[in-house]
Amino acid sequence: MATVLSVNVSKGGIPKLPIDSCVVSFDGLDGDGRDHDKHISRDRAISLIDREILDQLEAEGYDVSPGAVGENLTVENLNVQELEPGDLLTFSGGVVIELVEGRRPCFVLDPLGVDLKKDIVGRCGYLARVITEGELARGESIQIQKAN
Numbered sequence: 001m002a003t004v005l006s007v008n009v010s011k012g013g014i015p016k017l018p019i020d021s022c023v024v025s026f027d028g029l030d031g032d033g034r035d036h037d038k039h040i041s042r043d044r045a046i047s048l049i050d051r052e053i054l055d056q057l058e059a060e061g062y063d064v065s066p067g068a069v070g071e072n073l074t075v076e077n078l079n080v081q082e083l084e085p086g087d088l089l090t091f092s093g094g095v096v097i098e099l100v101e102g103r104r105p106c107f108v109l110d111p112l113g114v115d116l117k118k119d120i121v122g123r124c125g126y127l128a129r130v131i132t133e134g135e136l137a138r139g140e141s142i143q144i145q146k147a148n
Helices: 052-058 107-112
Strands: 003-009 017-019 021-025 046-050 072-075 086-091 096-102 126-132 134-137 142-145
Touching: 003 021, 003 134, 046 052, 052 072, 086 126
Parallel strands: 046 072
Antiparallel strands: 003 017, 003 072, 021 134, 046 126, 086 096, 086 142, 096 126
């Protein structure tokens, strides 16, 4: 079953730090800031990545605990990279998000390793918009509704 392993926020930048739960609005997670204007968009309200990808990166020598690469949600058993834009994720607490686009690495990852931007390409997670606001907590299950 796909679940939320960690909910992560920061005042801006990385790492984002785990919290138990938070309110989710159309603008993103309550208490989560973004350092760059390009990230302030309702189409980029939430970012998520698979724990399994973080495990791969750790095996490659990177120190990437949940929130380290700037994701709001660290999920497990979801296989985010196999999903597509338009797919809906419904969390057991009622929040619904729509996947918009795959995340692309940027310079903010440089402190985690000089090659991380290159090594994470194609497995950097997803950006999503909020369809249904509510509260989101660690441990919630996730249901997938395919776009087509």
